[in-house]
Amino acid sequence: MTITKITKTAPTAPSTHPAGTSPAPSPASPPGSPETVVIPVTGMTCAACQGRVQRALSKTAGVVDANVNLMMGSATVAYDARTTTPGTLVEAIRRTGYGAELPRAEESAFDEQDARDRAQEEEFRELRTKAIASAIVGVVAMLLSMPLMAAGARAARGVVADPFMRWAMDSLTPALRGAAPWLYAIPPAAISWTLLALALGVMGWAGRHFYTRAWSGFRHHSADMNTLIAVGTGAAFAYSVIATVAPGFFVAHGVAPDVYYEAVVIIIALILTGNAFEARAKRRTSAALRALAQLRPATARVARGDAEVDVPVEQVMSGDVIVVRPGERVPVDGEIVSGASAVDESMLTGESIPVEKQPGDRVIGGTINGTGAFRYRATTVGEASVLSRIVRLMRDAQGSRAPVQRLADRISAVFVPVVISIAVVTFATWFVASHVAGSTPGAAAVRAFAAAVAVLIIACPCAMGLAVPTAVMVSTGRGAELGVLIKGGEALQRAGDVSVVVFDKTGTVTEGKPAVTDVILAPAPARGAGLDERRLLSLVASLEGSSEHPLAEAIVRRAREVGVPVGTAESFQSHTGRGASGVVEGHALAAGNAALMRDWGVDVAPLAAEVERLGGEGKTTMYVDVDGRLAGVIAAADPIKPTSRSSVERLRAMGLDVVMLTGDTERTARAVARAAGIDHVVAGVLPEGKVEEVRRLQGEGKVVAMVGDGINDAPALAQADVGIAMGGGTDIAAEAGDVVLMRGDPRSVADAIALSRRTMRTMKQNLFWAFIYNVIGIPVAAGVLYPAFGLLLSPILASAAMAFSSVSVVSNSLRLRRA
Amino acid sequence: MGTLDFIIIALALALVAWVNWYFFLAERAHAAAAPAAARAGGVQEVTIAVEGGYEPRTIRVRAGEPVRLVFDRRENASCSEEVVFGDFGIRKYLPAFEKTVVELTPPRPGTYDFTCGMSMLHGKLVAE
Numbered sequence: 001m002t003i004t005k006i007t008k009t010a011p012t013a014p015s016t017h018p019a020g021t022s023p024a025p026s027p028a029s030p031p032g033s034p035e036t037v038v039i040p041v042t043g044m045t046c047a048a049c050q051g052r053v054q055r056a057l058s059k060t061a062g063v064v065d066a067n068v069n070l071m072m073g074s075a076t077v078a079y080d081a082r083t084t085t086p087g088t089l090v091e092a093i094r095r096t097g098y099g100a101e102l103p104r105a106e107e108s109a110f111d112e113q114d115a116r117d118r119a120q121e122e123e124f125r126e127l128r129t130k131a132i133a134s135a136i137v138g139v140v141a142m143l144l145s146m147p148l149m150a151a152g153a154r155a156a157r158g159v160v161a162d163p164f165m166r167w168a169m170d171s172l173t174p175a176l177r178g179a180a181p182w183l184y185a186i187p188p189a190a191i192s193w194t195l196l197a198l199a200l201g202v203m204g205w206a207g208r209h210f211y212t213r214a215w216s217g218f219r220h221h222s223a224d225m226n227t228l229i230a231v232g233t234g235a236a237f238a239y240s241v242i243a244t245v246a247p248g249f250f251v252a253h254g255v256a257p258d259v260y261y262e263a264v265v266i267i268i269a270l271i272l273t274g275n276a277f278e279a280r281a282k283r284r285t286s287a288a289l290r291a292l293a294q295l296r297p298a299t300a301r302v303a304r305g306d307a308e309v310d311v312p313v314e315q316v317m318s319g320d321v322i323v324v325r326p327g328e329r330v331p332v333d334g335e336i337v338s339g340a341s342a343v344d345e346s347m348l349t350g351e352s353i354p355v356e357k358q359p360g361d362r363v364i365g366g367t368i369n370g371t372g373a374f375r376y377r378a379t380t381v382g383e384a385s386v387l388s389r390i391v392r393l394m395r396d397a398q399g400s401r402a403p404v405q406r407l408a409d410r411i412s413a414v415f416v417p418v419v420i421s422i423a424v425v426t427f428a429t430w431f432v433a434s435h436v437a438g439s440t441p442g443a444a445a446v447r448a449f450a451a452a453v454a455v456l457i458i459a460c461p462c463a464m465g466l467a468v469p470t471a472v473m474v475s476t477g478r479g480a481e482l483g484v485l486i487k488g489g490e491a492l493q494r495a496g497d498v499s500v501v502v503f504d505k506t507g508t509v510t511e512g513k514p515a516v517t518d519v520i521l522a523p524a525p526a527r528g529a530g531l532d533e534r535r536l537l538s539l540v541a542s543l544e545g546s547s548e549h550p551l552a553e554a555i556v557r558r559a560r561e562v563g564v565p566v567g568t569a570e571s572f573q574s575h576t577g578r579g580a581s582g583v584v585e586g587h588a589l590a591a592g593n594a595a596l597m598r599d600w601g602v603d604v605a606p607l608a609a610e611v612e613r614l615g616g617e618g619k620t621t622m623y624v625d626v627d628g629r630l631a632g633v634i635a636a637a638d639p640i641k642p643t644s645r646s647s648v649e650r651l652r653a654m655g656l657d658v659v660m661l662t663g664d665t666e667r668t669a670r671a672v673a674r675a676a677g678i679d680h681v682v683a684g685v686l687p688e689g690k691v692e693e694v695r696r697l698q699g700e701g702k703v704v705a706m707v708g709d710g711i712n713d714a715p716a717l718a719q720a721d722v723g724i725a726m727g728g729g730t731d732i733a734a735e736a737g738d739v740v741l742m743r744g745d746p747r748s749v750a751d752a753i754a755l756s757r758r759t760m761r762t763m764k765q766n767l768f769w770a771f772i773y774n775v776i777g778i779p780v781a782a783g784v785l786y787p788a789f790g791l792l793l794s795p796i797l798a799s800a801a802m803a804f805s806s807v808s809v810v811s812n813s814l815r816l817r818r819a
Numbered sequence: 820m821g822t823l824d825f826i827i828i829a830l831a832l833a834l835v836a837w838v839n840w841y842f843f844l845a846e847r848a849h850a851a852a853a854p855a856a857a858r859a860g861g862v863q864e865v866t867i868a869v870e871g872g873y874e875p876r877t878i879r880v881r882a883g884e885p886v887r888l889v890f891d892r893r894e895n896a897s898c899s900e901e902v903v904f905g906d907f908g909i910r911k912y913l914p915a916f917e918k919t920v921v922e923l924t925p926p927r928p929g930t931y932d933f934t935c936g937m938s939m940l941h942g943k944l945v946a947e
Contacts, residue, residue: 042885042922094862099885099922112912116900119915123897213896216871221846224898224939226871279897396910401903401938409938417842421835428831432824441823465939 034064034078037086041068041075042099052096060084060092075100113293113391117283124279130206131272138269141198141262142168146176147184148191148259192244195261199237207233207268223416225462231420232456232795233267236260239449250442258446260453260795267457267799274803278466281810285470287817288477289394295347295366296387300331303375320378324369332365333385334376341372348390349742350483393487393740394480398473402489404763405468411771412461419459419778426782427452450795454781458798459774463805467766470813475759478819483742484752491738495722495756498705500697501651501749504690504716505662505669507709508726508746509676510638514550516558517619518635523606534564536632540591540624542567542584547574551620554636575599579622590625591634597623602630618664618671637668644676647746654750654757659697661690661716690716707749724749758819766809773805846876862887869902869913870894873933873942882928882946888921901936904944910936 044050050068057066057075062083067076077089093100149169177184203211207229214230217223240259243250299310303321313331316322321337324330330343342354345367354370357363363376366387382388430448435441472489479486486492503509519533541559544552546569559566569589572582578599579592590600597604602625604611611621611633619637623630648658659680662669669683682693690706694716697704706713706720717723717737725737726744741748781798785791862885868874869892880886890902895915903910904923913919925931925946933942 042924094887097862097885099862099887099924101920101922115914116912119895119900120897123895209896213871213894213898216894220872220874220876221842222872222876222940223842224871282897396908400908400910401905405938409934412939413941414843417838420838424831424834424838428827431827432820435824436820461939469936469938 035081036076036078037089039075039077039086039090039093039100041093042101044068044098049098053093053098056092056096057089060089063089110293110296110388110391113289113395117290120279120283124276124283127272127276127279131269131276134202134206134265134269134272137198137202138262138266141195141265143176143180143183144191144195144198145259145262146173147186148188148195189244189247192259192261195259196241196244199240199261199264202265202268203233203237206272210268210271223420225416225460227416228419228456228459228461229267229271231423232453233264235449235456236267236453236795237264240264263453263795266796270796270799270803274807277803277807278462278810281807281814282466282470284814284817285473285810286398286477288474288480289391289398292347292366292387292394292480293391295329297329297331297366300378301325314382316378316381318378318381321375322378323373323375324363325373326369326371328369330363330365330367330369330376332378333380333387334363334365334378336361336363336374336376339372339374341374342370344368344370348387348483350481350748351743351745390480390485393485394476397476397486397488397491400472400488400490402468402472402493402763404493404760404767405489408464408467408767408770412464415459415461415464419456422778422782423452423455426455430783447792451781451783451792453795454793454798455778457795458777458781458793458802460770460777460802460805461774463770463773463809464767466806466809466813467770468763470810471759471763471766471816474813474816475755475762475819478817479752479755482748482751482755483745484748484755485740485742486752486756487738487740491722492756492759494703495705495739495753496760497703498656498722498753498756500657500659500702501705501707501753502659502661502694502697502716502720503678503746504706504708504713505660505664505672506638507744508707509644509660509678510640510672512638512709512744514554514620514636514638516554516634516636517639518614519632520607520610520635521632522630531626531631533632534562536624536626537562537634538564538566539584539587539589539626540622540634543569543572543580543582543589543591545569546572546582547580549580551622551636552580555634588627591622593621594623597625597630600625600628602628604630606630607633615667616671618668638672640672640675641744641746643745643747647750648677650747650750651753654753656753657702659693661685661693663687687713687715691719694719705749705753707746724752755816755819759816762813762816766812769812770805770809773801777801777805864889866891866918867942868893869899869940871896871899872940876941877943877945879945879947880925882925885922885924886944888923888944890919890921892917892919898939899935902933903936903938904931904933906931 041053044053053075054066054068057063057068057077062080063077064080065078068074069076075089075093079089090100146169210226210229211234213224214226217227237260240261243259296313298313300313300316300320301308301323302311302316303323308323316332322331322334324341326341336357336359338359340356340358342356343363344354345364346352348364348367357374362379364386380386427448430451431444434444434447439447468489472492475492476486476488486495506512519537521531521533521536537555537559541556541564544555545566556566567584569582569584570586572580574580575592575596578596579590581588581590581592581596581600583589590596590602594604602623604623607623607630611623614621614633614635617637619635621633621635624632624634651658657680658678659682660669660673660676660678661682662672663685664672664683666683669681673679673681685693690713694704694706698721704720705722705724706716707724707726708714708717709726717725722739723737724739724741726741726746726748739752741752777798780791781793783792863880864887865875865878865880866889867878869890871894878888890911890913892899892913892915899913900915901910901912902921904921907923909921909923911919911921925944928946931944931946933944934940
């Protein structure tokens with residue numbers, strides 16, 4: 001990280017304090033105390049860029065101190081609020097040619113999610129109200145138009161416009177005549193005008209957005225679903241208006257002055273109903289994200305001196321000590337200073353068993369405290385907190401695109417103009433065919449018109465547009481519930497295609513830190529009296545307490561676990577590469593390898609066979625010499641995780657090859673692989689070698705998922721088709737991974753791949769159905785089945801089919817919630 | 820077939836031709852005539868109206884220099900609630916009836932597409 005720092009006193013700042021003193025801190029900003037603002041800066045690529053921004057800021061009047069950070073892409077500026085404003089600072093940065101934006105409070109991940117939820121909720125309510133109202137008007141319009149159609153039929157002037165209405169009329173007329181004979185006494189013209197008013201009302205209120213959006217799209221030479229609905233219903237309405245205003249014109253040409261008002265109203269009602277269902281289903285696709293965003297509590301109980309004060313969580317500062325009582329939610333990230341408890345982290349890691357926490361352990365904001373109470377010091381707050389980063393990562397993932405969508409994109413780009421063309425051709429074909437077959441031009445036009453409108457209404461580009469994004473949203477949300485963060489549609493798609501899973505041994509298959517496995521005493525006569533395993537462990541732990549070697553830590557940890565006393569060494573000396581020696585409780589102690597023992601003149605032969613056996617099991621051994629005699633040997637190993645074996649078995653059952661990479665020796669690697677059930681092992685690889693190995697597998701045509709801890713194997717994660725970083729709970733900043741596992745459990749790898757596979761299947765189903773729906777629906781609406789089966793689709797039925805098609809795609813995606 | 824049929828066929832063909840011309844050919848001409856971004860204070864800035872589409876749909880900018888795009892969303896149709904720049908990994912929520920700023924720097928000359936969250940609305944960023 002590069003940070004340059006220029007400190008400069010604002011020349012215009014009046015000197016209100018004697019030199020060398022600083023203004024007294026006070027809650028209200030006193031004159032002269034600098035305010036600090038962090039401004040995100042974009043476009044900086046090198047140290048020179050950074051320098052330019054830095055200089056520009058420091059030259060700005062009122063700037064007290066400016067820090068430009070290239071890596072973070074931000075400028076932290078302390079300024080005098082009376083001389084300058086953050087806006088001026090942003091302008092100063094922009095003048096240098098780089099982008100800057102005022103950090104806006106409402107842009108936090110949580111608030112943005114809230115704003116979005118509110119907008120979606122509002123949209124759903126509005127659509128629902130409009131759908132219900134237009135459905136009621138639709139039923140009234142349908143009943144009103146029955147006497148009208150009966151009159152038309154009686155006059156034998158032609159076909160009833162809409163086949164669905166013809167069916168409805170045939171089946172309902174007797175009942176309606178019985179129930180409301182007065183309806184049939186109203187003059188047809190009066191009914192027509194009433195229907196016109198009703199249709200106009202519904203179009204102008206409930207369906208208004210179809211027309212305004214179609215029009216604004218049209219002006220931009222673009223067409224979408226709204227264009228189709230607007231043209232379809234608009235044409236039907238225009239035709240009906242002419243028939244109402246000038247029925248004589250129609251009659252003169254031998255055409256029944258039929259009206260389609262009821263069809264217009266019902267079509268709008270059905271499409272709005274579909275949209276309302278779709279809006280509700282779409283809201284559900286982001287339910288997981290919403291649940292995450294709601295995890296953050298509103299307030300935190302901060303210890304201030306002897307008092308505990310409830311403060312809004314936004315005001316918690318890094319370093320504050322926070323008090324958490326039993327059952328409460330942990331407000332921000334931090335480290336426990338006192339007390340202990342078990343904390344339920346399942347909402348973030350998917351780990352169902354509460355995690356024991358002690359002083360020094362990290363807690364994550366949003367998790368729920370169990371029955372204990374503790375105090376902890378806040379570390380990361382606000383946008384840098386784990387929860388906030390997860391929400392942001394999820395949000396980005398949910399909106400990302402999967403490559404499989406490209407086909408849908410290409411189709412939807414040309415879809416609407418092509419459908420309009422098909423509708424026009426349908427009209428001409430029907431007209432000419434009916435006319436040639438002997439119908440009057442009027443009857444031919446009516447039939448052709450119904451078919452053309454049906455084509456416009458049934459075509460649904462929306463289902464195709466929704467097919468992939470909804471599946472991405474639901475499955476990334478489901479992943480988060482499982483503790484698997486998938487960074488977008490592309491990662492999902494590649495993870496679904498994986499054929500081989502490569503584990504980097506340390507920290508994935510194994511725990512990543514050594515633990516003592518064996519304490520073996522030398523044969524009795526040699527080792528000296530009064531020494532047992534516990535005593536040996538106690539002595540060595542006391543010696544190693546001063547060492548920072550991983551093996552030493554393992555020994556001290558073990559001693560604490562079994563409850564033997566750990567003292568301090570009276571003297572301690574480290575022998576690099578060989579071990580350590582010193583004096584503990586008056587005993588001269590040496591612990592290390594065979595070379596160290598040789599130096600001390602100790603014969604290791606009595607334990608050579610044991611050491612050989614332990615080495616074969618992949619363990620690291622350490623001889624211990626007490627007062628010049630070989631006392632015993634302590635063995636340690638990086639233990640494999642309890643779930644490694646079942647995880648590998650599950651991956652195999654899914655048809656995947658499993659490979660383990662490690663920098664360890666062949667012998668250690670084999671031992672671990674055997675325990676984990678892995679056949680393919682590549683041992684002794686350097687970090688660069690890991691990249692090579694991934695590349696080699698890719699060269700064989702394999703799609704490689706690389707599982708690592710995301711820190712020292714970042715290049716291999718990047719090289720792999722899918723990099724899976726095992727975050728171990730808190731480190732989601734493991735940016736190299738396409739997939740981040742919140743839990744250090746290797747079973748999550750199989751979860752991630754299984755979820756991706758199911759998602760891909762869902763996406764393909766969605767695309768198939770959306771595509772097939774249009775491929776079948778449009779020709780049927782155009783009337784291809786009419787010559788053979790006499791089947792013709794009514795525009796009303798077409799609108800029902802279209803409304804259903806988008807809803808079915810979203811519903812299919814929602815099934816992934818149970819994946 | 821009578822005269823009327825031929826008239827209908829001719830009208831239909833003309834209408835089909837016009838629809839395809841308007842939405843495909845004229846769209847391209849419309850896009851090609853896109854204005855270049857204004858350079859205000861060293862940053863190329865363009866305001867894009869979001870209402871059933873993006874206006875202008877094509878934005879011409881200079882490659883390698885920062886671009887500031889102000890999306891002015893003038894509707895609450897959920898279709899346009901997000902804008903996605905796939906090549907830049909940018910996805911931004913655009914609150915209704917508000918202006919939202921997207922900043923990016925096209926690394927090299929080329930055409931970078933941007934779309935709405937569901938890929939129904941399309942726009943182009945042409946870097947030269």
